[in-house]
Amino acid sequence: MYRKVWDHCKSSVCSINFLSNAGTKIITFTGFKVKNYLVTDDIIDKFARPAEVLLHFTESESSTTSRIRMTFKEFLSSKVKVDNTFNPGFVLFDIKQEAFKANSSLLCSKKINHCIGQPIAVLGYQLEQDNLAVKSGIVSSLFRHNDGFNTIQVDCTIKQGNAGSPLICAESLEVIGVIGHRLASITRSYQAMMRIINTNLNVLKEAEGKINMEDIDPIQVLIANQSQIKHMATEFFKMTNMRVGFAAELCNFVDYLPDQEEDISSIDMEINLDN
Numbered sequence: 676m677y678r679k680v681w682d683h684c685k686s687s688v689c690s691i692n693f694l695s696n697a698g699t700k701i702i703t704f705t706g707f708k709v710k711n712y713l714v715t716d717d718i719i720d721k722f723a724r725p726a727e728v729l730l731h732f733t734e735s736e737s738s739t740t741s742r743i744r745m746t747f748k749e750f751l752s753s754k755v756k757v758d759n760t761f762n763p764g765f766v767l768f769d770i771k772q773e774a775f776k777a778n779s780s781l782l783c784s785k786k787i788n789h790c791i792g793q794p795i796a797v798l799g800y801q802l803e804q805d806n807l808a809v810k811s812g813i814v815s816s817l818f819r820h821n822d823g824f825n826t827i828q829v830d831c832t833i834k835q836g837n838a839g840s841p842l843i844c845a846e847s848l849e850v851i852g853v854i855g856h857r858l859a860s861i862t863r864s865y866q867a868m869m870r871i872i873n874t875n876l877n878v879l880k881e882a883e884g885k886i887n888m889e890d891i892d893p894i895q896v897l898i899a900n901q902s903q904i905k906h907m908a909t910e911f912f913k914m915t916n917m918r919v920g921f922a923a924e925l926c927n928f929v930d931y932l933p934d935q936e937e938d939i940s941s942i943d944m945e946i947n948l949d950n
Contacts, residue, residue: 676794676845676846677796677809677811677845679848680796680798680809680843680845680848681798681809683848684707684781684796684798684841684843684848685733685798685807685809686732686733686778686779687707687708687732687778687779687780687781687841688705688706688707688708688732688733688781688798688799688807688840688841689705689706689707689708689713689730689731689732689733689741689778690703690704690705690706690730690731690800690805690807690836691703691704691705691706691713691715691719691728691729691730691839692728692729692730692731693722693725693727693728693747694725694726694727694728694729695725695726696726698727701722701725702722703800703836704716704718704719704800704836704838704839705798705799705800705836705837705838705839705840705854706730706768706839707781707798707839707840707841707850708775708778708779708780708781709780709781709782709783709850709925710780710783711769711770711775711776711780712755712767712768712769712770713730713767713768713770713775714765714766714767714839714841714853714925715765715766715768715838715839715853716764716765716766716838716839716853716854716855716923717763717764717765717766717855718838718839718855719766719838719839720766724747725747726746726747727744727745727746727747728744728745728746728747728749728750729742729743729744730742730743730744730770730775731800731805732778733806733807741774741777741778742774743770743772743774743775745772750768753768753769753770753771754766754767754768754769755767755768755769763923763924763925764826764853764855764923765839765853765855765923765925781841781843781849781850782848782849782850783849783850783925784844784847784849784850784851784925790814791814791815791816791817792813792814793813793814793844793845793846794811794812794813794844794845794846795811795812795813795814795829795831795842795843795844795845795851796809796810796811796812796842796843796845797809797810797812797829797831797833797837797840797841797842797843797854797920798810798840798841798843799836799837799839799840799854800836800837801834801835801836801837802834802835802836804836810831810832811831811845812829812830812831812832812920813829813830813831814827814828814829815828815829815830816828825924826855826921826922826923826924827842827851827852827921827922827923827924828920828921829842829920829921829922831920832920833854833920837854837920838854838855839853839854840853840854841853841854842854842922842925850925851922851924851925852922852923852924852925853922853923853925854920854921854922855921855922855923865908868908869905869908872901872904872905872908873905875901876898876901876902876905879894879897879898879901880898882894883895883898
């Protein structure tokens with residue numbers, strides 16, 4: 676069953692690499708193609724602006740053949756804008772390059788047909804690795820929200836880099852959700868710790884050079900200590916193995932997007948949450 680998922684879906688999933696001015700990789704997310712749109716987790720909006728964005732699509736078990744490079748400005752301009760009252764937990768990009776259009780598209784479930792115990796697969800690029808990986812699991816719980824955008828809990832190993840991965844029904848091969856980065860409690864704890872450390876560093880840097888004890892600035896010692904804690908916390912977070920993942924439900928949203936031939940900028944999208 677999972678071999679069929681791999682064969683059917685692998686060429687529609689890509690890594691989204693944020694690159695610095697020097698061409699080094701800053702961070703990696705996962706994305707996938709539905710209709711002619713790139714879908715990924717909305718955490719991608721929260722990171723500093725890189726110089727370039729590089730998309731990698733996998734064509735076989737051992738090679739990544741399709742590479743699409745663009746400036747971050749070009750990437751940002753392709754983001755699909757929707758009504759601010761909706762917060763589905765993921766974002767979409769209207770990529771115009773022919774290399775992107777050449778990749779196959781995943782099928783999106785048109786209705787809520789998932790249930791507890793249903794076998795699922797997650798395809799993604801974990802820990803900033805260049806190779807695509809498939810993981811198996813089951814739907815373990817469902818969270819219903821008043822706005823119609825529901826959360827799917829899965830029993831499946833999720834690591835950094837899997838944000839934006841498609842959650843696929845292993846039986847129908849349809850996408851039912853988008854793996855979320857910010858939905859996990861461990862992520863929220865890590866982000867809270869980073870805010871505290873960054874606040875401490877800002878306060879310490881303002882006091883740097885104002886105190887000296889036998890030619891030693893204790894503030895610099897504290898800054899070094901906080902920087903080491905920050906680095907260690909980041910490394911631990913990268914390697915954290917979470918057996919429970921959360922995905923934003925997709926079926927109530929993507930099916931209402933216009934086909935690629937239509938001018939998306941002129942369409943006021945209305946989502947019928949009762950369907």
